[in-house]
Amino acid sequence: MSGKRASAIISPRLLRQYVPVFAALSDETRLLLVTRLIDGLPRSISQLTEDSKMSRQAMTKHLHVLENAGLVRGEMAGRECLFELEPRPLEEIRDYLDLVSKQWDQALTRLKKLVETEG
Amino acid sequence: MSGKRASAIISPRLLRQYVPVFAALSDETRLLLVTRLIDGLPRSISQLTEDSKMSRQAMTKHLHVLENAGLVRGEMAGRECLFELEPRPLEEIRDYLDLVSKQWDQALTRLKKLVETEG
DNA sequence: GAAATATGCAACTTAATAGTTGCATGTCCG
DNA sequence: CGGACATGCAACTATTAAGTTGCATATTTC
Numbered sequence: 115m116s117g118k119r120a121s122a123i124i125s126p127r128l129l130r131q132y133v134p135v136f137a138a139l140s141d142e143t144r145l146l147l148v149t150r151l152i153d154g155l156p157r158s159i160s161q162l163t164e165d166s167k168m169s170r171q172a173m174t175k176h177l178h179v180l181e182n183a184g185l186v187r188g189e190m191a192g193r194e195c196l197f198e199l200e201p202r203p204l205e206e207i208r209d210y211l212d213l214v215s216k217q218w219d220q221a222l223t224r225l226k227k228l229v230e231t232e233g
Numbered sequence: 234m235s236g237k238r239a240s241a242i243i244s245p246r247l248l249r250q251y252v253p254v255f256a257a258l259s260d261e262t263r264l265l266l267v268t269r270l271i272d273g274l275p276r277s278i279s280q281l282t283e284d285s286k287m288s289r290q291a292m293t294k295h296l297h298v299l300e301n302a303g304l305v306r307g308e309m310a311g312r313e314c315l316f317e318l319e320p321r322p323l324e325e326i327r328d329y330l331d332l333v334s335k336q337w338d339q340a341l342t343r344l345k346k347l348v349e350t351e352g
Numbered sequence: 353g354a355a356a357t358a359t360g361c362a363a364c365t366t367a368a369t370a371g372t373t374g375c376a377t378g379t380c381c382g
Numbered sequence: 383c384g385g386a387c388a389t390g391c392a393a394c395t396a397t398t399a400a401g402t403t404g405c406a407t408a409t410t411t412c
Binding site for chain 1: 243245248249251252253255256258259260261264265267268271272273274318320323324326327330331333334336337340341343344
């Protein structure tokens, strides 16, 4: 019963999958897009561009970055392209960050114990 | 009792603070650095460079990116500079992602109800 | 069918990022 | 003190990202 060292190792292979997701979220415009699509309602590119100071093409590029990271999904509906949120990747990196956080806490506890034992 | 719409709005001002953190994590080398420092033990730049195929200067730059995002803290100790993890920003964006995730679930529930009512 | 709307594609500019190399400085150890 | 080690600073290159403009195409709507 000597304290389970649950330190589930995070494989580099898995880490690599997170990179494009973090990259997609490392931009204010795209973070705003995500929080805007949070209500589950699909929106067209024009709609999403409307109250922005950016060109439609710039917004389109941002949406493609999000789409390539799997964070949104666009579907043609007539002449417009409707985008909606895809929460899976968000949940994955949240779980990753949660794991890191928990491992950090475990590590601190372990280090503390070590000091007590030695001191 | 018509279903609390707890949709705590996420302020753009707050969102902006997350950008550099996500940016710092949008690189494989830096993600590896974070997971390596997760055990709480400070490590010198040389140590962190050792089993990498990268130059020391490149690694130094990566560490500075992490440091500017508040994710690590470096301190001089004699002739070497020891870096250790600083988990606060990680926890903050985890909480943000958790909020997004929860709002998404709420939104889905709401939409579902709406369909039931109308149908 | 013509006008208005929504989008896609391509070329281009500008700025930022990742990486390199070379050299200078400071610290430890014999 | 002198050599080895650890780091800092600066200049330079190459690649990628963000944004623009212009034009082509498809779809509504009247």
